[in-house]
Amino acid sequence: MIYKIISTEELAPKTKMFEVLAPDIAAKAKPGQFLIVIISVKGERIPLTICDYNREKGTVSFAFHEVGKTTKELGQMQAGDTLENVTGPLGNPSEIKNFGKILCIGGGVFIAPLLLQVKAMKQTGNKVTTILGARIKEELFMEEKAKTLSDKIYTASDDGSIGYKGLDFLKEILKTEKFDHCVVMGPVVMMKEVSEITKPYGIPTIVTTTPIMMDGMGMCGVCRVTVGGKMLFGCVDGPEFDGHQVDFEELVQRQRLFLPEERVASLMWEKNIGGCRCDRKKA
Amino acid sequence: MTERKPKPKIKKEEVKMPKQDPKVRVKNFNEVALGYTEEQALEEAARCLQCVKPQCVDGCPVEVPIPEFIKCIKEKKYAEGIITIKSKNALPAVCGRVCPQEEQCQVKCVLGKIGDPVSIGRLERYLADWERDHGFQIPEKAPPTGKKVAVVGAGPAGLTAAADLIQLGHKVTMYEALHLPGGVLIYGIPEFRLPKAIVRNEVAYIEKLGVELRVGNLVGRIHTIPELLKTDTNAVFIGSGAGLPRFMGVEGENLGGIYSANEFLIRNNLMKSFDFPEYDTPVRIGKHVVVIGGGNVAMDCARSSMRLGAEVCLLYRRSRDELPARQEEIENAEEEGLVCKFLAAPLKFNGDEKGWVKSMECIAMELGPPDESGRRRPIPMKGSEFTMETDTVIIAIGQTPNPIIQRTTTGLEVNLKRGTILVDENGKTSIQGVYAGGDVVTGAATVISAMGAGKTAAKAMHKFLSEKK
Ligand SMILES: Cc1cc2nc3c(=O)[nH]c(=O)nc-3n(C[C@H](O)[C@H](O)[C@H](O)COP(=O)(O)OP(=O)(O)OC[C@H]3O[C@@H](n4cnc5c(N)ncnc54)[C@H](O)[C@@H]3O)c2cc1C
Ligand SMILES: Cc1cc2nc3c(=O)[nH]c(=O)nc-3n(C[C@H](O)[C@H](O)[C@H](O)COP(=O)(O)OP(=O)(O)OC[C@H]3O[C@@H](n4cnc5c(N)ncnc54)[C@H](O)[C@@H]3O)c2cc1C
Ligand code: SF4
Ligand code: SF4
Ligand code: FES
Numbered sequence: 001m002i003y004k005i006i007s008t009e010e011l012a013p014k015t016k017m018f019e020v021l022a023p024d025i026a027a028k029a030k031p032g033q034f035l036i037v038i039i040s041v042k043g044e045r046i047p048l049t050i051c052d053y054n055r056e057k058g059t060v061s062f063a064f065h066e067v068g069k070t071t072k073e074l075g076q077m078q079a080g081d082t083l084e085n086v087t088g089p090l091g092n093p094s095e096i097k098n099f100g101k102i103l104c105i106g107g108g109v110f111i112a113p114l115l116l117q118v119k120a121m122k123q124t125g126n127k128v129t130t131i132l133g134a135r136i137k138e139e140l141f142m143e144e145k146a147k148t149l150s151d152k153i154y155t156a157s158d159d160g161s162i163g164y165k166g167l168d169f170l171k172e173i174l175k176t177e178k179f180d181h182c183v184v185m186g187p188v189v190m191m192k193e194v195s196e197i198t199k200p201y202g203i204p205t206i207v208t209t210t211p212i213m214m215d216g217m218g219m220c221g222v223c224r225v226t227v228g229g230k231m232l233f234g235c236v237d238g239p240e241f242d243g244h245q246v247d248f249e250e251l252v253q254r255q256r257l258f259l260p261e262e263r264v265a266s267l268m269w270e271k272n273i274g275g276c277r278c279d280r281k282k283a
Numbered sequence: 284m285t286e287r288k289p290k291p292k293i294k295k296e297e298v299k300m301p302k303q304d305p306k307v308r309v310k311n312f313n314e315v316a317l318g319y320t321e322e323q324a325l326e327e328a329a330r331c332l333q334c335v336k337p338q339c340v341d342g343c344p345v346e347v348p349i350p351e352f353i354k355c356i357k358e359k360k361y362a363e364g365i366i367t368i369k370s371k372n373a374l375p376a377v378c379g380r381v382c383p384q385e386e387q388c389q390v391k392c393v394l395g396k397i398g399d400p401v402s403i404g405r406l407e408r409y410l411a412d413w414e415r416d417h418g419f420q421i422p423e424k425a426p427p428t429g430k431k432v433a434v435v436g437a438g439p440a441g442l443t444a445a446a447d448l449i450q451l452g453h454k455v456t457m458y459e460a461l462h463l464p465g466g467v468l469i470y471g472i473p474e475f476r477l478p479k480a481i482v483r484n485e486v487a488y489i490e491k492l493g494v495e496l497r498v499g500n501l502v503g504r505i506h507t508i509p510e511l512l513k514t515d516t517n518a519v520f521i522g523s524g525a526g527l528p529r530f531m532g533v534e535g536e537n538l539g540g541i542y543s544a545n546e547f548l549i550r551n552n553l554m555k556s557f558d559f560p561e562y563d564t565p566v567r568i569g570k571h572v573v574v575i576g577g578g579n580v581a582m583d584c585a586r587s588s589m590r591l592g593a594e595v596c597l598l599y600r601r602s603r604d605e606l607p608a609r610q611e612e613i614e615n616a617e618e619e620g621l622v623c624k625f626l627a628a629p630l631k632f633n634g635d636e637k638g639w640v641k642s643m644e645c646i647a648m649e650l651g652p653p654d655e656s657g658r659r660r661p662i663p664m665k666g667s668e669f670t671m672e673t674d675t676v677i678i679a680i681g682q683t684p685n686p687i688i689q690r691t692t693t694g695l696e697v698n699l700k701r702g703t704i705l706v707d708e709n710g711k712t713s714i715q716g717v718y719a720g721g722d723v724v725t726g727a728a729t730v731i732s733a734m735g736a737g738k739t740a741a742k743a744m745h746k747f748l749s750e751k752k
Contacts, residue, residue: 001497024505036499038462044554044563045462070563085462087499214554214564217460217501218685219470219526220546224537231530231537236687250537253638257539261565268560 003083006059011141012134014066015109016075017051023058025088031117032094032208032240035062036216038085039074046070047213047235049185050089051112060088063112069265090216091239094206098125099181103203104150105194107133107186110208111142114185118149121183127151129179131170133190137161170197179203184243188252195243205243209234211254226250295398298327300405305618309589312474312557315615316380324409328356331401334393339403342391344735347371349388349403356406365414368407369422373446373489374439374734376415376481377468379408382731383609415481419488425452430748433458433511433519434494435502435688438466439730440522440721442486443737444744445494448520451745455494456516460501463553466524467722468730470553471545473583475590479552503691508717517751518716518744521704522737525682525722531575535632536678539639540569544580544679551587568593569674573643575629576679577601580727582612584677585621593675595621600628600648600661626650626661630668632676642672684723692717701726710740718744 004021011017025035029050036045052061066075077083094117102121106114111132122128130150134140135158146153154173155163167190174197182205184194191207198205211223211234223234228245232238301317302308308315319327331353339349348367355364368375382388384404392400414420430453434441437459449455463469465482490496502508508519528543530536542550547566550556554564568591574584577599585595597616599606602625606613617623631644647667650659684702689695696705696713703724710718720736722728 001499024500028505042555042562085499087460087462087501089504090501214546214549215461217687219528220549221528221530221543222546224530226537231532250638254537254539256638258565258567261559261567265560265563265565 001085003086005077005079005081005083006057007079008077011063011109011112012139014075015063015139015141016066017061017063017112018074018077019052019054019059019061020083020086021058022060022086022088025086026053026055026058026060029053029060029089030093031096031113031120033089033091034216034239035060035086035088036090036213037062037074037083039070039077040084043084044070045087045214045216047090047210047216049110049113049208049239051116060086061112063109065109068262069269072266073269087216091235092237094120094183094240096120096124101127101129101177101179101181103129103131103179103182103198105131105133105182105184105186105190107184107190108135108139110185110187111140111146113208114183115142115145115149117183117185118146122149126181129153129177131156132163133157133167133186134162135159167193167197170194174198174201174203182206182243183240184208188248188255191243191246192248195246195248199244206240207243207246208239209241209246209251210239211251212257224254293332293394293397294330295394297330297399297402298323298405300402305615305620308475309619312590314478315475318412319405319409324356324406325359327402328353328406330394331357332393338391338393339388339401342388344387344729344731345371345738347388347407352410353401353403353406356410361410361413362417362420365410366420366422368410371738372407372731372734373443374485374730375407376411377439377477377485378731378734379404379406379411380477380481381472383729385610387731415484419491421491422450424450424493427454428452428748430454430517430751431456431515432744432748433502433508433516434522435508435519436460436466436522436524436721436723437464437486437496437498438522438524438721438733439468440524440723440733440737441466441520442489443734444520444522444718444720444741446489446492447738447741448744449489449492449494451741453745453748457494457496458500458502458506459496459498460523461553462499464496464498466522470549471580471583473548473552473587475586476583501687503687507691508688508695508714509692512716518718518748520710520737520740520744521688521712521717521719521723522721522733523685523688523723524733525727526685527683527702528678529681529683530678531629531680533629533631535634535640535643538632538634539637540567540674541632541640541676541678544576544584544677545682547584547587547677548580551591557587557591566591567675570594571673572596572675572677573598573671573673574677574679575599576681577605578607578679578681579609579612580682581677581679582608582616584679586612586616586619588675588677589616589619589621596671596673597621597623598627598629598645598671599623599625601658602626602650605658627669628661628663629676640673640676642670643676644668644670682722682727684726688723706740708739709743710736711743716747
């Protein structure tokens with residue numbers, strides 16, 4: 001099997017979307033599922049959420065943010081290059097049905113997969129309010145696409161350089177508007193915050209957890225998350241869980257388990273390729 | 284006393300296999316047991332009595348023609364010898380290394396009554412290694428039958444079923460969820476007991492027979508078994524193993540530094556994290572590792588940890604007599620510096636401010652009457668709680684079958700409690716044309732029993748396919 005990169009797109013600084021040839025996966029992919037990508041023979045297995053698929057062309061797409069060794073190296077690859085392996089679709093698909101009026105919230109790179117869900121939710125008849133969040137203005141992307149897919153959209157950033165500053169405005173919205181369902185995909189801190197905001201209003205809130213994973217098919221247990229006091233595996237029981245039940249603190253702690261090693265890998269890689277390439281793109 | 288007719292003299296002692304020195308090997312991941320030289324193999328083969336009714340064969344789950352292949356060694360007909368073994372066993376280089384021979388073929392050998400049994404496994408390994416050095420022979424295949432078979436899982440059960448079915452003329456596609464084939468042989472058993480080059484070789488042999496291998500293909504997520512049967516696939520063999528790790532359910536189990544045996548072994552073997560950062564996947568091992576459990580998996584974790592530079596203590600809730608690991612492995616591990624703490628079990632893990640494990644609270648056990656497994660049941664002793672310092676814990680208390688296939692195959696009968704697939708004596712499941720074998724049927728067992736199950740099922744599948752128009 002050859003997993004060829006068909007096209008690449010820069011969504012924001014250090015954030016890219018790749019379309020990859022993988023007909024078997026494309027035939028079965030559904031919103032909410034993820035892939036495990038291996039970029040080279042000695043590479044690690046990294047989970048990335050499916051953000052689009054084309055069953056006719058036999059392609060799947062994923063978006064990634066360059067944070068460590070593997071995603072940085074992936075960022076250097078171009079259309080025509082091949083990946084060592086892509087496994088998927090993994091994890092349970094999102095529950096897509098007519099809930100009524102729903103809130104879809106995406107942060108950072110997860111805006112891309114969120115919009116796949118927004119599209120499906122809209123098609124099943126939901127009235128969709130979408131919130132796009134980013135750290136800074138330059139990192140917000142796909143705003144136009146979100147507008148065409150949703151009934152209403154809001155934008156927000158950490159520093160207020162675009163849209164609302166922070167997520168406090170959501171509290172105001174909820175005081176006047178009623179929602180039947182909420183989905184959040186983004187950094188853990190953001191999912192935690194949204195879950196806390198929706199809880200008093202009793203809005204069922206589904207978050208996409210991103211624990212460290214390895215096999216992604218239930219064999220190792222590194223992805224364990226505590227949900228409602230129970231130990232579950234992110235890859236096979238999730239990755240989506242009830243945000244009001246997830247132990248976010250533990251999740252953050254477990255995500256950082258290999259931080260020192262990841263730093264070493266990243267620094268060594270940068271040294272080997274002749275210095276940091278951050279300067280290539282304005283960040 | 285009257286002088287009796289002198290019997291032919293039998294050497295009572297086996298020829299030992301050379302091993303790496305413990306002090307040296309504990310610092311590397313190279314194979315511990317180095318294999319016989321030709322002289323040693325000939326000397327050991329000479330001990331075999333060539334019994335007319337060989338007991339040893341009864342002890343082998345796949346009935347390797349043991350006296351016949353040993354005779355070939357005696358006559359230095361090595362090529363013939365390996366063909367003799369391969370008539371029954373497609374993975375001799377693996378079995379010769381990891382079969383628990385002392386409780387299978389060798390325990391039955393008549394020589395065991397007067398001294399050491401013949402070292403059948405070592406001789407099997409000798410021939411398999413000889414073949415690797417001299418090139419594989421590809422056996423003749425039956426003419427194509429036009430029938431198509433899917434094999435789920437490229438572990439020993441799946442590899443064996445695939446090898447047999449393709450030689451019978453069927454078209455075989457093997458689906459493997461991980462990115463490398465081999466099952467436990469590649470991701471579980473460490474390099475120093477079973478070099479991965481050997482597993483790759485055995486898989487290459489099966490590919491050379493013409494089996495189409497699709498890796499990174501999780502059956503149940505891409506194709507389900509009912510879907511496969513709706514297309515041009517006539518029969519399916521499920522050999523998906525027992526890869527789901529078990530945890531203990533005690534407080535603090537999600538702290539950093541607490542690995543399941545599978546996580547630890549997959550990192551090291553499949554992802555080669557012992558060679559980080561050359562390979563991208565890291566593993567963090569502290570100074571004081573506690574391995575919980577007492578089986579072969581626990582020994583592999585302990586011995587791998589020592590090689591990564593840690594001091595290792597094995598914590599087992601029963602006593603030494605009940606240790607389920609192979610005697611040879613326990614001895615190897617102790618030579619390498621393993622410390623064992625028997626009759627104790629963990630109650631709780633405590634973490635530091637960063638969420639990393641720093642100690643564990645345990646309780647001592649005493650042995651009560653035997654439980655359903657026939658071993659004496661451990662009973663906690665009130666007031667015997669104690670604390671152990673540790674910075675890495677590996678939980679090796681068993682695995683159960685991965686439930687994905689069972690959940691996505693309607694009509695497949697399973698044992699709900701154990702998660703295993705139910706089959707008849709031929710490996711046939713509750714679904715027409717679907718067979719299963721290996722750990723997914725028995726729960727965690729052995730390489731050779733998984734292979735035996737693959738063989739049995741292949742035979743039954745061939746019959747099924749032949750009768751089918
Ligand atoms: C189900 C799932 C879906 C995901 N989908 C996406 C996606 O669509 N796009 C995307 O960019 N990323 C996604 N991630 C996160 C992605 O897998 C990690 O960013 C990636 O593994 C980092 O690899 P690296 O070697 O580049 O960085 P590393 O060197 O491994 O890590 C660098 C930094 O990233 C953090 N990190 C490591 N692993 C994770 C993780 N699993 N989640 C969050 N932070 C992590 C580390 O703490 C560290 O600070 C997903 C994770 C999961 C579990
Ligand atoms: C650490 C360790 C040490 C051991 N040591 C010994 C030993 O010394 N001697 C001995 O005899 N036995 C040993 N065993 C046991 C032995 O390895 C197993 O009994 C044997 O491998 C079982 O073979 P199997 O083919 O049934 O399953 P496995 O070897 O588990 O192979 C199953 C394969 O199926 C794949 N799979 C699972 N689900 C799917 C799916 N849905 N789609 C596609 N593929 C799938 C898995 O990825 C895996 O590759 C050991 C086991 C472990 C874990
Ligand atoms: S396959 Fe295993 S049990 Fe059978 S003869 Fe060989 S070593 Fe003995
Ligand atoms: S029982 Fe022992 S001596 Fe007899 S044939 Fe088998 S290996 Fe040889
Ligand atoms: S990633 Fe290994 S069990 Fe989930």
